[in-house]
Amino acid sequence: xxxxxxxxxxLADGIVxxxxxxxxxxxxxxxNKGADLNKAxxxxxxxxxxxxxxxxxxxxxxxxxxxxxADRAVRDYGRRLGGARxxxxxxxxxxxxxxxxxxxxxxxxxxxxxxxxxxxxxxAMEVFLASVDLHNLEDRLEGLREQLDAxxxxxxSH
Numbered sequence: 001x002x003x004x005x006x007x008x009x010x011l012a013d014g015i016v017x018x019x020x021x022x023x024x025x026x027x028x029x030x031x032n033k034g035a036d037l038n039k040a041x042x043x044x045x046x047x048x049x050x051x052x053x054x055x056x057x058x059x060x061x062x063x064x065x066x067x068x069x070a071d072r073a074v075r076d077y078g079r080r081l082g083g084a085r086x087x088x089x090x091x092x093x094x095x096x097x098x099x100x101x102x103x104x105x106x107x108x109x110x111x112x113x114x115x116x117x118x119x120x121x122x123x124a125m126e127v128f129l130a131s132v133d134l135h136n137l138e139d140r141l142e143g144l145r146e147q148l149d150a151x152x153x154x155x156x157s158h
Contacts, residue, residue, distance in 0.1 A: 003018045005018075015057075018054060019054060022047045025043070025047055026077075030044060038088040038092065042085075044081060045078060048074055048081075052074055052075065055067060055070055083124040084121065084124040084125045087125075090120075091117040091120075094114065095114070098110050098114070
């Protein structure tokens with residue numbers, strides 16, 4: 001996902017547009033039921049990192065409360081993915097090890113372990129999806145948007 005700021009547009013508008021696009025992309029990844037969940041989790045984590053980087057970039061122009069509120073909301077959103085990401089890595093590592101050592105393993109004997117790891121991963125994703133309050137996050141990001149709209153970021157352009 002690549003972003004560009006247009007020369008003709010106000011900097012604050014461009015930053016708000018990027019923040020909104022990253023949030024929407026992360027939300028889309030999680031809602032796409034047919035997608036590979038591991039890839040979705042990875043994409044969401046990347047979006048969270050980009051969102052926090054953008055927030056740090058404009059932090060000097062924000063009041064402290066707005067920055068802290070938005071940063072915490074995005075940080076917490078990303079942290080909730082930890083269990084799902086850990087489960088995904090464990091499952092992927094198991095699958096690679098089984099593939100590598102296939103000549104020495106009983107494939108049928110590995111199936112219950114794989115099913116257990118897949119179940120743990122599904123559970124972790126369900127916990128994440130149930131725990132994240134997307135409306136609350138949207139509200140916090142909207143507060144940030146309002147603050148960015150009111151900013152004069154001309155000093156950031158040089």
